Structures are given as C-alpha cells and as structure tokens.
Amino acid sequence: MTLAPAFVAGAGMVRFGKHTETSLSELGARAALAALHDAGIAPDRVEAAYVGSQWGGSMVGQRMFKQTTMLGMPITNVENACSSGSTALRLARIAVGAGLHEVALVVGGDKLSVQSGPMPRHPEDFDGSLGLSPPALYAMRARRYLHDYGATLEDLAAVCVKNRRHAVHNEYAQFRTETTIDEVLGSRLIADPLTLLQCCARADGAAAVVVVSEAVARKGSRTPVRIVASEQCSGRYEPGFRNMTVPEITERCAAKAYAAAGVQPDAIDLAEVHDAFSIAELLYYEALGFCGHGEGMRLIREGGTTLGGAIPVNMSGGLIAKGHPPGATGIAQVFEAVQQLRGEAGPRQVQGARLALTHCTGGGVSGLDHGACTIHILGLD
C-alpha cells in the first residue's frame, strides 16, 4: 500500500549525560512534553505512542506516560537495540500514513549511567559467550580497515576531534569541550586500537518527536518537516567470509531509503550517523554513499564532514560527544535534523539545509553485521 504523507510537527529532548537522581520514566515524560510543547499540540490530542528502549525493561512507555495525563491510548514498546527509538518512529510513521492516527508520539530513552563496562550481548550469543563486546567488535573492524586501506590511528581520532568540536554548541550533549588527536590517542586502551575517547559513553537521556498527518501539519505554527523515507533492515546471516569494513546492513538500508526518497546521496545536506565508535563513522560515510570504499579517511582529512564541507556529519556531536542512551539515540538524531531543517541550530547551523538523513544501526548477533538498521530522510517541502 502507499502510505499518506507524515510529518514531524515537533521535537524535544533532555540533555544526555548522567541523570543519577532522575528515573527513566521522568526523563521520557519530560522529552515527550517538550516535543508536544514544541509542536504546539496539546497532550489530549495524542492518539497513540511508540516508545523505544533497549534496557528500559517491561512497560517502559506506560511508566513514562504515567507521569503525564496521556494514559489510556495504545502504547507500543519497542526493543531493537540501538535502533529501538528509530524503529518506534517508523511504526508511528506507518500508523499515521495508514490513516490510523492523526497525532502519534514517539519517545526513545535509556538510563545506562548506573551500569559499568561494555554493554553485554545476550547470554545465548556464541561470540558474546567467548568474550566479544561492542568495543572489541568495532576494534576488529578498525584493525581490518587500517590494514586494508592504510588508514592511520590519527584518521580514527579525527572523527572524535570533529564530533567533540561540533558538540561545543549543542546544549543537549554530554561532552561539550574540544579534544585533540593526542588526547584521544593517549586515553586508555579499551580494545586495541580503540581508546576510551573513541568509544561512545553510556548515557542517560530521552528524546521525543510528534508525528502527524498532513492535515494536522498544515494547521500547525511550526515549519513541518516531512518524513521523506523511513526504512528498516535486519542483518543477514553470513557463516563465512564477510568483509568487515563493509557494513552490509547499512548499505542495503541506504539503498532502500534513497530509492524511497528518489534522491542520490549527494542530495543530502547533512547526516546524523551512528558513530558508536570512531571507526564506525568512517565506515558509514562509505556505506551511505558519501564517498567510495576506502575513501572515508580522505573525506574526514579534507574536512568534508564538518561545517562548510560537502556533507556535514553529526553536527550534534554524534554518539561520541552527545552520549548514547541507545533507545533515545535515533530520536535525538531526528531532533537535530529538525533543528537544522528549521534553521534553528545556531552556531552549528548547516546553511540552506533542506534534506537530512539519520542512521542507526546496532545489535550484536553472531554471524550478522548488525541486528537492526534504520534510516530516515527528512526534508522541507
């Protein structure tokens, strides 16, 4: 079926970081109310909610909305690892596009500062049972990328330096001070060759967006942002020799998203990509078609992915500087895209931005590149 258009009418989030004294329920509720306030839509107009969280536990959405006046509507809780929030957004987009709802609320949130060490895989997972963790997996991708393409440790660190510089101007980011190549490479080893500052931080946080029909969008006071593409893929099982520098799930999902939007990668004005670790951002430049395979290091060396470059990436600071509460990440990416498309991003504004891409991928399952990937393309009419 062809879905009717859907729009993001408003977005809100709480600052990512340590919220030791605040429950995940309250973080989510605050983000939800901020998004409704931004949209100028009263809570009693919300017809359904879709809530993404990886570690929030049972009934996470109900626990959030219990803090508001919005209980009673259908609430759908979604777990899809790092793509939990963006998967919830896709469900809302489908529901509005199918005509089920005029106004749907999407919330993503997680609270991870209470945990320590790398996030574990499920006990059933073969690789996880033998000691594989997310930083170790990305470190092995990095090792192979350095070997295959002659990239340097400085190329990896440059991602962190750029994203930390971007986050200086983002009041919602966890880390708002600049860093240097030497500081990044001198921080302690987590999984060789990745050092601490090349790994996103476990953060607490929540973000929300209001997804509405065209009729509601046209009556609102804010510039509506059209959901041009909303695509999702699961990883394919490969028992043999996978090229670990080619994130196949992201390549497939990107092809679907560009086809749905009817655009080529060079039409994208800015992107928020899933830089859970430094190497990830370079691999995703390539997988999203912003450059060819093995050219990611050239793109960052040339400044192509910062303000003034051909494709500014992670103007919010990305996961590395903004922090990574997995359920919230995909929605926080859309929050940044909405600010940029409305021209409200202040010192980090990408001038003339009309089309933004957001990309989440993650979920460790043996034999799969990743478990889940989502890509959204958002634009001005």
Added chain:
Amino acid sequence: MTTETRTTLPEAQALHADCWRTLSEHTAVLIAYRCTSCGTHFLPAVMTCTRCGSQTFNRSELSQRGTLYTYSIVHGAGGVWPPVYTVGYVDFPEGVRVFGQVRETVPGTLAVGASVGIEPAALYERKDGTVVRCFRFHTGDGEAQ
C-alpha cells in the same frame, strides 16, 4: 563418622563442547556443522542452512590451522574476563569464519593474515570455582607452548 571426600582439582566445564575436541594436551580441532545438501559449513550450529534452506547437517572437522582475519586485545572488560585478553576471527579453508579468543596478548605478536592453530584453554573461572574451558587460537606451530 563419615570421611569427607574432597576434589583435588577444580571442576571443569567445556563451553560449546559440540564445536571442538581435544586432540592432545596442546592441540584441539573444531567441529563444524556441514549442510548435507550444499556443503556449507556452520560454526556454531544453525537450524536451517542460510544458503539452501536444508535442515540436515553432518559433523565435519575443520582444518587444524586457519588464517587470522582480524583481532583486538581487550582491556578491562570486567565481568568474568581477565584484565587483558585477545579475541579474533579466524577463516578456515572450509569457508567458515570462527570467533574465539587468541592466546597472545602482547601487541606486535599478532598480525592480520597470520596462520593460527587451535589449543584447549581455560577461559575463565566461575564464582563457584568451576573452570570454563574452550578452544583458543594461537600463532604457535601447534605443539610447543
């Protein structure tokens, strides 16, 4: 009065015991699941062959050496893991890639493309004292540690 019997050795548990067996004190071999229809090897086991859809497999020992596709020396992972350990993916001539730990933990002793053998090893100890054993890769020539 009864005589208390004590075990002198900690109990050992073989992890993924279906996937490997000990050949000698310092050598082990991996045992994959081979699709009887198309010959694709899987390790660990899957219910359905992702290449052809068959659900029938037989057991097939892999070559005793493979090639290190990539690796990482991991620090401070916490949990049951030692402060420093190495993990890697190893490609076998039968067309299957296997994840596992690698004996060497010193930078410079490992390289992408290295030939690796397989040995039985204690990976970690549970809180109750049970030693968890599994296969492990190493860059040695196979017998001498």
